[in-house]
Amino acid sequence: MMDLNEIPSHLNGPALVAGLAGLGLILGVLTGLFGVGGAFLMNPLLNAVLGIPYPLVTGSSLGFVLGNSSGAWAKHMRLGNVSVKMMLIMAGAASCGTILGADVQAHLNAACGEKVFTLIMHALFILLLLSIAGLIWRAPGDLAGRRVFLQRLPLPPRVDIASAHLSGVSLPGLCALGLLVGVVAGFFGVGGGVLFVPAMMLLAGLEVRLAIGTSLGVMLFCSLTGAIIYGMKGEATLWIIMPLLVGSSVGVQVGTALCQRLHAGRLRRGFAILVLLVAGYIGIDFAMKLREL
Amino acid sequence: MNKAAEVVLLIVLPLAWGLGVEFLFERVRLYRARHKKESGSK
Numbered sequence: 001m002m003d004l005n006e007i008p009s010h011l012n013g014p015a016l017v018a019g020l021a022g023l024g025l026i027l028g029v030l031t032g033l034f035g036v037g038g039a040f041l042m043n044p045l046l047n048a049v050l051g052i053p054y055p056l057v058t059g060s061s062l063g064f065v066l067g068n069s070s071g072a073w074a075k076h077m078r079l080g081n082v083s084v085k086m087m088l089i090m091a092g093a094a095s096c097g098t099i100l101g102a103d104v105q106a107h108l109n110a111a112c113g114e115k116v117f118t119l120i121m122h123a124l125f126i127l128l129l130l131s132i133a134g135l136i137w138r139a140p141g142d143l144a145g146r147r148v149f150l151q152r153l154p155l156p157p158r159v160d161i162a163s164a165h166l167s168g169v170s171l172p173g174l175c176a177l178g179l180l181v182g183v184v185a186g187f188f189g190v191g192g193g194v195l196f197v198p199a200m201m202l203l204a205g206l207e208v209r210l211a212i213g214t215s216l217g218v219m220l221f222c223s224l225t226g227a228i229i230y231g232m233k234g235e236a237t238l239w240i241i242m243p244l245l246v247g248s249s250v251g252v253q254v255g256t257a258l259c260q261r262l263h264a265g266r267l268r269r270g271f272a273i274l275v276l277l278v279a280g281y282i283g284i285d286f287a288m289k290l291r292e293l
Numbered sequence: 294m295n296k297a298a299e300v301v302l303l304i305v306l307p308l309a310w311g312l313g314v315e316f317l318f319e320r321v322r323l324y325r326a327r328h329k330k331e332s333g334s335k
Binding site for chain 2: 063064066067068069070071072074075224227228231232234236237238241242245246249253
């Protein structure tokens with residue numbers, strides 16, 4: 001196993017562990033307040049602030065997502081918020097997507113070299129953060145009432161999802177959505193719930209609770225596949241995963257308690273601004289690294 | 294430690310942590326709910 005002092009980072013030893021636990025704590029508070037995993041904020045920061053290379057960040061982040069989503073998924077499963085059939089259909093495609101995403105990342109890294117690859121990842125994360133900030137800024141509309149894209153898609157065979165009260169859903173369409181979730185997870189190392197819960201409501205016609213529970217289940221398979229792939233390459237380490245998870249577990253409790261006092265709905269736009277600030281910080285780091293090139 | 298064992302640890306530890314914490318907090322929530330109910334009925 002990679003030793004703590006072998007992790008390429010600006011911090012060393014216990015300082016790195018403390019920094020990761022602190023970051024996990026902040027992410028946990030955000031999870032408790034807004035219900036997002038926060039890996040989309042964490043991954044570029046792990047590279048820009050702590051100097052950990054992106055492949056190691058991606059692999060370790062998938063291990064973190066595995067721990068984070070397993071508990072939340074178990075809770076949603078118990079509450080009956082998971083469409084198991086839809087989850088299993090999408091999970092197969094999503095696992096293939098994760099392998100594809102991880103492969104694309106590895107090839108890009110090998111082809112461009114570490115410095116250019118870091119710049120590309122920074123640029124892609126800035127785009128991802130800007131689109132997420134846009135999604136958060138707008139008020140959440142009632143997507144469930146709209147016509148469902150995957151039922152209209154003229155691609156047979158079709159399946160009925162009784163648990164979600166959906167019939168005639170295009171199976172290739174559902175697999176394509178799962179594949180996309182997996183590619184994003186495998187490439188960026190993020191859960192992507194903030195993007196895919198609205199997508200599952202809009203495209204697959206799931207109501208919000210089912211979309212959250214089912215998305216968590218799909219993510220569990222993605223992160224499991226991703227952790228195995230990156231782990232086999234030595235690009236994931238428990239020295240990063242566990243401090244993040246421990247910090248996050250404490251932070252979630254703080255965030256949940258704050259949520260009841262602060263009315264998180266009102267803080268939504270503040271959160272969008274925070275995402276923009278992180279995008280700005282990554283942008284500055286991008287410019288600095290570009291000058292060094 | 295060989296590679297396979299490392300990967301198994303990499304999966305099992307985060308999973309155990311995630312599920313364990315969820316289990317623990319669910320127990321605490323149930324205990325609090327039962328305690329509240331009992332003190333309310335007295």
